[in-house]
Amino acid sequence: MASKKQSPSETVGARIRALRLAANMTQDEFAEKLNVSRSAIAQWETDRAGQIRENMEKIAKILNTSLGYLVSGETGSLQGDELALMRLYRACSAEDRKMLLLTARRLARS
């Protein structure tokens, strides 16, 4: 085997930790992005405390994942960059969406 298999994270905390590390963030940096204390992060990742919904949503956005994955580990259709792109697209105006599609077509062609 050339690559180490990622053990699938079993708990909410483990999933948060795995994704945070994959994004190369310290608990401190993560805490700042979320506007919570660092100790909250530590408690989440050790499953000592849960998260209020608002923070769950922020976590999902920042770590480019879905609530479903965070909460129950279900790997939905989109994850990571693909999910990020989709969310950005949805945040765009109709006009900007056209721009994006156009750009995508140009890039994909080459």
Add this chain to the structure above:
Amino acid sequence: MASKKQSPSETVGARIRALRLAANMTQDEFAEKLNVSRSAIAQWETDRAGQIRENMEKIAKILNTSLGYLVSGETGSLQGDELALMRLYRACSAEDRKMLLLTARRLARS
């Protein structure tokens, strides 16, 4: 027009109510399935109170939907333009994918 257009539900409570009604349940029946008081349901649907995660998961299961939809109205399945964009993105090189994400971020920000 043969069918009335469903207005997209704007709040968590509205989405829960819409799905419950679509499943032809009264608040009482719904409460029993969830093992919570009926008044909890009433409060959820009028956005007077939120839900603990355990109940959110039960709600999603019983109403056959996802946490993402309940919480933020996010629909997991792609259609039309979204699907097209996704296919184009996947057709891109790693480099071009970065470009596309960057473009999306710029557009979405404005």
Add this chain to the structure above:
DNA sequence: GGCGTAATGTTAGTGATACTAACTATATAT
């Protein structure tokens, strides 16, 4: 009208807990 009843809305109060702050622990480097 008046009465029953089915469905939902509202309010008060409380137990559970998601947080913050402060302290502790561990590892790495110089």
Add this chain to the structure above:
DNA sequence: ATATATAGTTAGTATCACTAACATTACGCC
């Protein structure tokens, strides 16, 4: 050994998701 960076632990508190009880609305029936 000392400093620094990162993460774990604990105590205490403010918040809020619930239950129970009461209020309202809507409808049918006589």
